[in-house]
Amino acid sequence: MKTGIDLGTTYSLISHVGHDGRAILLPDHSNKDIFATPSVVHIEENTALVGHLVEMLMEEKPDMKVLRFFKRNFGIDKPFFYDSNNHGWYPEAISALLLKKLRFDAEHFSGGNIDGTVITVPAHFNDLQRKSVINAAALADLPLLGLVEEPVAAALHYGVSHKSHDQVLVVYDLGGGTFDVTVLSLDDKGVYVLAKDGHTELGGKEFDEKIGEFIIDRFMRVTGSEPELNAYTLLQLRKISEEIKIELSLPHVNYLKKSVLLDNRAIELIINRRDFEKSIHEAIEQTIAITMRCLDEAGLKEENIDALLLVGGSSMIPYIRERMRKIFTGGHQKIFYHEPMKAVAYGAGIHACQLSGDAEKYDLPPEFRGITGYNIGIRTINPVTRKVEVDVLIKKSMPLPARAKRTYYTTKAEQNRIVLDVVQMREKDNLIQVGKLMVGPLPNPSLNYAVEVTLENTEDGIITVSAYDPNTGVELEQSFNNNPEDMGYLVGQHKLVQETIINNLGI
Numbered sequence: 001m002k003t004g005i006d007l008g009t010t011y012s013l014i015s016h017v018g019h020d021g022r023a024i025l026l027p028d029h030s031n032k033d034i035f036a037t038p039s040v041v042h043i044e045e046n047t048a049l050v051g052h053l054v055e056m057l058m059e060e061k062p063d064m065k066v067l068r069f070f071k072r073n074f075g076i077d078k079p080f081f082y083d084s085n086n087h088g089w090y091p092e093a094i095s096a097l098l099l100k101k102l103r104f105d106a107e108h109f110s111g112g113n114i115d116g117t118v119i120t121v122p123a124h125f126n127d128l129q130r131k132s133v134i135n136a137a138a139l140a141d142l143p144l145l146g147l148v149e150e151p152v153a154a155a156l157h158y159g160v161s162h163k164s165h166d167q168v169l170v171v172y173d174l175g176g177g178t179f180d181v182t183v184l185s186l187d188d189k190g191v192y193v194l195a196k197d198g199h200t201e202l203g204g205k206e207f208d209e210k211i212g213e214f215i216i217d218r219f220m221r222v223t224g225s226e227p228e229l230n231a232y233t234l235l236q237l238r239k240i241s242e243e244i245k246i247e248l249s250l251p252h253v254n255y256l257k258k259s260v261l262l263d264n265r266a267i268e269l270i271i272n273r274r275d276f277e278k279s280i281h282e283a284i285e286q287t288i289a290i291t292m293r294c295l296d297e298a299g300l301k302e303e304n305i306d307a308l309l310l311v312g313g314s315s316m317i318p319y320i321r322e323r324m325r326k327i328f329t330g331g332h333q334k335i336f337y338h339e340p341m342k343a344v345a346y347g348a349g350i351h352a353c354q355l356s357g358d359a360e361k362y363d364l365p366p367e368f369r370g371i372t373g374y375n376i377g378i379r380t381i382n383p384v385t386r387k388v389e390v391d392v393l394i395k396k397s398m399p400l401p402a403r404a405k406r407t408y409y410t411t412k413a414e415q416n417r418i419v420l421d422v423v424q425m426r427e428k429d430n431l432i433q434v435g436k437l438m439v440g441p442l443p444n445p446s447l448n449y450a451v452e453v454t455l456e457n458t459e460d461g462i463i464t465v466s467a468y469d470p471n472t473g474v475e476l477e478q479s480f481n482n483n484p485e486d487m488g489y490l491v492g493q494h495k496l497v498q499e500t501i502i503n504n505l506g507i
């Protein structure tokens with residue numbers, strides 16, 4: 001069975017395409033009406049719990065350590081959590097437990113085995129973040145067919161369900177933790193990315209915190225003191241803030257009057273939609289500025305867009321649609337939702353069919369073309385100015401896979417290796433160091449020994465490297481310290497994941 005996984009900051013889902021060619025979601029093993037697993041994990045000495053079970057247990061034990069929002073730490077080379085044995089857990093190992101739970105659910109429901117899966121990533125994820133997702137799949141022993149970007153997955157699903165004809169589509173995806181925007185062209189054969197952009201730390205989490213500030217402010221005004229923010233009150237605050245935020249999104253709810261119990265004191269909270277909108281205005285304007293930058297990058301104007309697809313739970317905030325209506329003013333322009341919290345998972349399942357060669361069998365569009373999200377290059381030091389410069393080999397927005405070569409030379413006769421810093425960047429001052437490429441030992445070191453380096457950005461958006469001797473055409477030994485298989489710490493992480501018995505199938 002092939003599956004697609006939407007690995008979300010707040011919720012994760014798994015889908016697959018059935019015999020009729022339609023993508024369906026696979027439910028939680030213990031409740032067939034639940035299709036979204038909260039992306040939360042609790043780790044004990046030899047046990048881990050995942051998803052709803054953790055949420056339920058937290059009601060009884062608010063002090064228990066719950067790991068959430070770990071998706072935001074992908075690509076950061078630092079443990080996210082230390083367990084009672086002082087073992088560091090990287091975000092990918094924590095995600096591996098979540099993936100194992102989804103796998104269990106899917107196999108339990110269908111009775112089949114997963115022999116290939118696609119996992120979604122935010123469109124703006126860099127190489128390190130994408131490799132973290134690949135590592136998470138490896139740690140969970142999930143055979144990975146490939147990655148697909150969240151807005152692209154949503155567009156695929158839209159294209160399939162609407163049997164779309166040629167059109168230019170913008171996908172605005174505002175989820176629990178990340179914002180992504182992608183401009184695509186769509187026809188009956190598939191989807192083609194024209195430009196993409198986004199922000200890693202902008203989503204529902206920030207909006208909940210704004211509501212939390214209203215509540216604390218009101219609490220202080222009523223009681224004259226601050227609430228004690230212990231684990232229990234923080235949990236209460238987070239839950240009630242999210243509930244209020246979602247209620248304020250309901251049609252015709254312009255104002256809410258609610259009794260809120262916090263720190264054993266009940267207060268009456270009055271909040272109106274306008275106040276909430278004002279508090280998130282800056283964040284929404286930021287998403288709009290990024291959307292405009294993305295359109296510009298695609299060489300398009302607002303009027304060239306046929307449809308704007310709103311995806312992700314946070315895109316259901318009515319203010320976002322209102323703002324979009326003021327931007328995309330053409331009468332022919334559709335601004336709409338299409339299963340905003342499920343579309344990404346459905347699309348991942350569809351992409352799994354595309355990658356496993358089953359698209360035509362199920363009458364699904366077979367084509368797909370992504371683009372590079374960053375300039376990719378080698379950091380060099382200008383010999384004259386001594387300033388750090390980037391030799392860009394692969395430009396942003398090139399069709400994937402993108403490949404480029406460059407020749408570098410040794411500067412000393414005895415030099416038997418060349419070390420190169422591989423970087424990604426959007427703007428000049430926004431450099432991400434993705435790894436060190438070490439070429440050598442060189443067979444017969446000499447001054448000006450030429451080394452031809454090839455960088456590739458694959459269909460999954462990850463960077464691979466190779467090095468040749470251009471005189472002999474022989475491949476040179478090289479190591480790139482961010483290759484998933486070379487990352488030593490994964491061995492330890494694998495042990496941690498495997499030894500953490502997954503309890504009660506709450507996993």
Ligand SMILES: Nc1ncnc2c1ncn2[C@@H]1O[C@H](COP(=O)(O)OP(=O)(O)OP(=O)(O)O)[C@@H](O)[C@H]1O
Pocket residue numbers: 007008009010011012071150174175176177178179203204205242245246249311312313314315316317340341
């Ligand atoms: N009606 C609604 N109005 C506003 N926000 C909502 C609504 N429904 C859900 N949300 C918010 O949407 C977020 C979850 O959305 P979603 O499941 O799309 O995110 P995710 O996939 O987990 O995150 P990401 O895509 O950023 O990794 C939560 O913050 C939730 O509070």
Ligand SMILES: [Mg+2]
Pocket residue numbers: 006008009150175176312344
């Ligand atoms: Mg999402």
